[in-house]
Amino acid sequence: MSGHSKWATTKHKKAIVDAKRGKMFAKLVKNVEVAARMGGGDPTGNPTLYDAIQKAKKSSVPNDNIDRAVAAGASDDMGWLLAIGLLATLVWMYIEFLRLLSYLQE
Numbered sequence: 001m002s003g004h005s006k007w008a009t010t011k012h013k014k015a016i017v018d019a020k021r022g023k024m025f026a027k028l029v030k031n032v033e034v035a036a037r038m039g040g041g042d043p044t045g046n047p048t049l050y051d052a053i054q055k056a057k058k059s060s061v062p063n064d065n066i067d068r069a070v071a072a073g074a075s076d077d078m079g080w081l082l083a084i085g086l087l088a089t090l091v092w093m094y095i096e097f098l099r100l101l102s103y104l105q106e
Contacts (some may be wrong), residue, residue, distance in 0.1 A: 028056040029065050033073040041074025 032052045039046035043053055049070070056066050 024059060025061050025065065028052070028059055028061050029069045032056055032066055032069040036070045036073025041070050043070075 032049065035046065035049040035052040039048055041049070043050040053066055053070075057063075
């Protein structure tokens with residue numbers, strides 16, 4: 001033997017494989033989170049989320065990671081919906097106010 005070990009070679013190869021796998025997992029989990037945020041946290045009613053979950057499972061992403069991503073994406077869903085609803089109401093009120101002003105000026 002020339003002073004090297006098989007484990008050192010294995011360790012370096014494993015580090016490269018693990019880095020690639022971690023990067024892929026992060027990308028897939030982010031896709032699941034975004035799909036849950038856009039269409040809700042129920043995969044039966046959100047085909048984009050269903051597809052993202054199936055791709056993640058096919059790539060061996062742990063179920064805990066998928067569940068956490070769905071929960072994180074769906075939890076922010078209500079806040080955004082409320083903000084959008086409030087904005088739409090304010091815009092509608094402003095338009096109605098402008099209509100009233102134009103009517104009164106006639």
